[in-house]
Amino acid sequence: MSSDQEQQQHITAVSAPGKVLLAGGYLVLDRAYTGLVFGLSARINIVAQEIHTSPGVHLTEIVVESPQFLEAQWRYGYHLADEDGGIKVTQLQIGSHIVANPFVETTLNYALTYIARISKHSPTHVVKSARLTILADNDYYSQPTTSSSSSSADAATTHSSSSSTTPPAATINALRGSRFARFPVKLTEAHKTGLGSSAALVTSLTAALLTHYLDPTLFSLSSPRGRQVLHNLAQAAHCAAQGKVGSGFDVAAAVYGSSLYRRFSPSVLSSVPEPGARGFATALERVVSDSDDTNKIWDTQIEKDAVSLPQGVGLRMCDVDCGSQTVGMVKQVLAWRAREPVASKELWDELQRRNEALALVLKEGRTDDLRGAVAAVRELVRKMGAASGVPIEPESQTALLDALEGVEGVYGGVVPGAGGYDAVAVLCRDDVETAELIKEFVAGWSKKVGGKVSLLEVKGEMKGVRTEELGIYKGWIQ
Numbered sequence: 001m002s003s004d005q006e007q008q009q010h011i012t013a014v015s016a017p018g019k020v021l022l023a024g025g026y027l028v029l030d031r032a033y034t035g036l037v038f039g040l041s042a043r044i045n046i047v048a049q050e051i052h053t054s055p056g057v058h059l060t061e062i063v064v065e066s067p068q069f070l071e072a073q074w075r076y077g078y079h080l081a082d083e084d085g086g087i088k089v090t091q092l093q094i095g096s097h098i099v100a101n102p103f104v105e106t107t108l109n110y111a112l113t114y115i116a117r118i119s120k121h122s123p124t125h126v127v128k129s130a131r132l133t134i135l136a137d138n139d140y141y142s143q144p145t146t147s148s149s150s151s152s153a154d155a156a157t158t159h160s161s162s163s164s165t166t167p168p169a170a171t172i173n174a175l176r177g178s179r180f181a182r183f184p185v186k187l188t189e190a191h192k193t194g195l196g197s198s199a200a201l202v203t204s205l206t207a208a209l210l211t212h213y214l215d216p217t218l219f220s221l222s223s224p225r226g227r228q229v230l231h232n233l234a235q236a237a238h239c240a241a242q243g244k245v246g247s248g249f250d251v252a253a254a255v256y257g258s259s260l261y262r263r264f265s266p267s268v269l270s271s272v273p274e275p276g277a278r279g280f281a282t283a284l285e286r287v288v289s290d291s292d293d294t295n296k297i298w299d300t301q302i303e304k305d306a307v308s309l310p311q312g313v314g315l316r317m318c319d320v321d322c323g324s325q326t327v328g329m330v331k332q333v334l335a336w337r338a339r340e341p342v343a344s345k346e347l348w349d350e351l352q353r354r355n356e357a358l359a360l361v362l363k364e365g366r367t368d369d370l371r372g373a374v375a376a377v378r379e380l381v382r383k384m385g386a387a388s389g390v391p392i393e394p395e396s397q398t399a400l401l402d403a404l405e406g407v408e409g410v411y412g413g414v415v416p417g418a419g420g421y422d423a424v425a426v427l428c429r430d431d432v433e434t435a436e437l438i439k440e441f442v443a444g445w446s447k448k449v450g451g452k453v454s455l456l457e458v459k460g461e462m463k464g465v466r467t468e469e470l471g472i473y474k475g476w477i478q
């Protein structure tokens, strides 16, 4: 597509990174503590473009699609709700069935309401028909066991998808080994690797909508104010779609990239009613703009300067597929805190000190101290697990992490986020030789203990949300 065409058709693209919480799992749910979060090189991209309807047709339709998956298209009409309820979208049926995507739908309700509210034009004038194409980097989902590129290409030739941007077979062949794989399954059947797809999706979709619909004088991704508005809006939408208030570190990483994160008070979002309910639009604008007369509403702290990786050190992730998963881990840890307030506070205070010490070792580039700093954190994480009865660093992960330390070039690793059986994060020399040694090691480990451990391509990265050149989406956008 020529740049003239791009201009005429008004196409914009943005991406937001996934996350890994290297230290501070559970603690970060409480404002008294912080989390050490890294953005990842795996991004969720959104390409936004106008849809031209035939002259005389006034139907407004927002089409969101994920052409990497089968039957992944969601179409919405919208109306302006009474009593200041904002813009409410309604999913339109395609074919005989309707599959909801709550994260997409909630993001549209939140972002379009805010856009209509701050735009100088009437909502029907500003919110025109648009197509939003989602492209997720491959590491968000486990690849099919056969060669990913060929199986995805075959799938594209044998299945028909309702997605209108599904590339034809010839184009798919050209996409072999490309950045965005085509998965031969529906999104609901895809196996997630836990990099925070919903937070990156909500953030990049919000950023794409704001950039697409608003004049640059009202919203710009490149300004600190723009990123603050994006953060507030994406946090509000993500919390609503999730149906619970997590710490929000994943949305913060999607917007700002790697940082030391202190969460917002849960009360910040409690004043916002449901989309469509009376007063939603005013309450949302107030909370997103962060203006309550003279007081600021948000008390989030995001310190970019406190976090970095030493020169030559990389942060890598291993996907661990060894069986059992634990539900309700957060609930159980918080129940232990309530049960044993004194002992748990003592442990968390000391763990916070060790997490901060690890952040400092990384920032100051003291690679010789890394192993000790990681070991100190892990010791207390295991203690928290034992005290709360939650497998935060289960024995199988302890064995894997200890053995990984024996691999040349590995400084140490942890169970990230809430912990459990699904993943490990590894700090290691950032070179091809070390990656090869880790791959070899985890292949041997998988054989030895059963299950499947694999090194993902993804790496820790400092940068948050950004605009993208359209060239990287060749073959995927019309």
Ligand SMILES: Nc1ncnc2c1ncn2[C@@H]1O[C@H](COP(=O)(O)OP(=O)(O)O)[C@@H](O)[C@H]1O
Residues within 6 Å of the ligand: 066, 101, 102, 103, 104, 134, 135, 136, 187, 192, 194, 195, 196, 197, 198, 199, 201
């Ligand atoms: N590529 C995608 N296209 C469309 N929606 C997506 C995509 N990836 C994730 N989502 C949305 O995010 C949800 C997954 O969120 P969640 O279960 O919280 O996982 P995660 O831990 O990765 O954030 C999906 O059900 C879907 O609504």
Ligand SMILES: C[C@@](O)(CCOP(=O)(O)OP(=O)(O)O)CC(=O)O
Residues within 6 Å of the ligand: 020, 021, 024, 025, 026, 027, 028, 029, 194, 195, 196, 245, 246, 247, 248, 249, 330, 416, 417, 418, 419
């Ligand atoms: C327990 C936590 O502090 C960290 C959870 O981190 P994960 O990275 O495990 O999270 P999910 O992607 O939601 O599965 C909860 C929180 O901070 O919201």
